[in-house]
Amino acid sequence: MRGADTFTESLFTMRRLDDFVPKSHPLRPIRTMVNQALAKMDRLFAGMYEADIKGGRPSIAPEKLLRAMLLQVLYSIRSERQLMEQTQYNLLFRWFIGLSMDNAVWVPTVFTKNRARLIQHDAVIEFFNEVLALAQKKNWLSGEHFSVDGTLIQAWAGHKSFARKDGNDGDDDSGDFRGHQRSNDTHQSRTDPDAKLYRKGKTGSELRYMGHTLSDNRHGLVVSALVSTADGHAEREAAKVMLNDARQVTDNPDTEITVGADKGYDAQEFIEACLEMKVTPHVAQNTSGRRSAVPDAIARSEGYAISQQKRKLIEQGFGWVKTVGRMRQVMVRGLKRVDQMFVLSMAAYTLVRMRSLGKIRPQLQ
Template sequence: MRGPDTFTENLFTLRKLEDFVPADHPLRSIRKMANAALAKMDRLFAGMYEAEIKGGRPSITPEKLLRAMLLQVLYSVRSERQLMEQVQYNLLFRWFIGLSMDDAVWVPTVFTKNRQRLIKHDAVIEFFNEVVGIAEKKCWLSGEHFSVDGTLIQAWAGHKSFVRRDDDQDPEDGGSFKGETRSNETHESKSDPDSRLYRKGKTASELRYMGHTLSDNHHGLIASAVVTLADGYAEREAAKVMIDDARQALGDPTREITLGADKGYDAAEFIEACKAMKVTPHVAQNKSGRQSAVPESIAQSAGYAVSQQKRKLIEQGFGWAKSIGGMRQVMVRGLKKVDQMFVLTMAAYNLVRMRTLGQLRPLQPQ
């Protein structure tokens, strides 16, 4: 018997948002870990609003804001406007953020303004560190064996915006740059002044940033992440900073560690800096017409071979960030905003990896 094509809506319902989310949904464990990290940031959140003048439109609760930003990364939502549109009708999104069925959705411009407050107080960096702290407590980090690498991030700016610094021409006028010698010393992008014209390997020159990560070799979790201007020295300089940051976050600034890396890090200055920081440089030797700076005593060790194999795990984070997290070409401008999105994306990647690890049997530190 064919049923009638009718639509009947109840005036009241006794069901909660929790009832609409399956018990085994992947977001349940991710939300639990994210909330545990956010709970440790209460003092930071309180300080963000202490100096502000009372009155006016209430700001977005920072915990809800960060959960919404996580959804934007996890579900590849391109903009705040699209995110707010989906939150309007998506019960799963409302549940994850912490909005009831009757709560009004934020205006996208207010949402964007509140993100600036998070940048000012380094809230996303603190959230990332708390997520790493959860992984450490669950024995998912070795704390001793790391890998480092960098990746190019295409800026939200085109070639036509890259003009001479003293040129007042509007980029929208579409001026031609063919046959013109351009460099970062004499030119800059009028759309995104922080971006740099850069190429690496066989890639074409584009306006870019450079993202860097330090991954733990145990399970490939990201221990530190940062975005810098794109240049030929950025990878090695960022590696030094991330090593120090990871040690501080793990609570042992003097621990001896190993660091795996590709041939781009095989420079005498970097190898010597690693030794001074009590870091054993398991860097791939570059012997193409030159002598490697990595000592043979290190290159012939058993740990070196393991590090060279494990360092490839770092590419999984870059691949996820670009295919899922939208970091292939960012839709924000400015170094601080790009850095915020990159660090948040790596925090989301860690949460996804940690959810998978949580389904396995408990692991003991090695």
């Protein structure tokens, strides 16, 4: 018997949002970890809004804001406007963010403005650190053996915006720059002044940033992330900063720390800086027409071979944030905003990795 094509609904419902999310949904363990990390940030959130105590409309709860930003990364949503549109009708999104069925969805411009407050108080960096603290409690970090690498991030700006700083721009608007001398010393993007014209290897020159990560070799979890302007020394300089931070958090200053890296880090000044920080540089030797700065005694060690094998795990994080996290060409402008999105994307990647580790570990015990 054919059913009738009718639509009826009850005036009232007794179901909760949680009832619509399957118990085995992959977002459930992620939301649990996110809430644990956010609970540790209550003091920071309170300090962010102390100046607003005299009155005014309540702003978006920072916990909800961070959950919404994580959804944007996890589900490859290209803009805040599209995120708000999907949150309007997607019960899964409302459940993850913490909005009830009756809560109004935020206006996209208000959502965007509230993100600036998170940058001002380094809330995303604090969230990243709290996620790492959860991984540390579960003994998923070695804290001793790391890998470092960098990747190019295309800026949200085009060649036509790259004009002379003095205003005497001889380039025409046709987009044909053949024969014109253009460099970061004399030119700057009108769209995104922080972006730099840069090329690496056989790639063409584009307006770019450079993202850097330090990963733990035990499970490939990202333990540090930052974005810098793109230049030939940025990777090694950022690596020094991240390694120094890693050395500072070790309980025992005599603990041996190792770092694996590719041939681009085989420079005398970087190797010497590592040794000065008491970090053993397991850097791939570059012997193409030159002498490697990595001592042969280090290159022949057993740990060196392991580091060279483990360092390839760091590429998985870059691949994830560029495809799922949409960081191949970032859709925000300015160094601080790009850094915020990159760190948040790496936090999301780490949460996904931790969810997988949480499934594997109980089976092994």
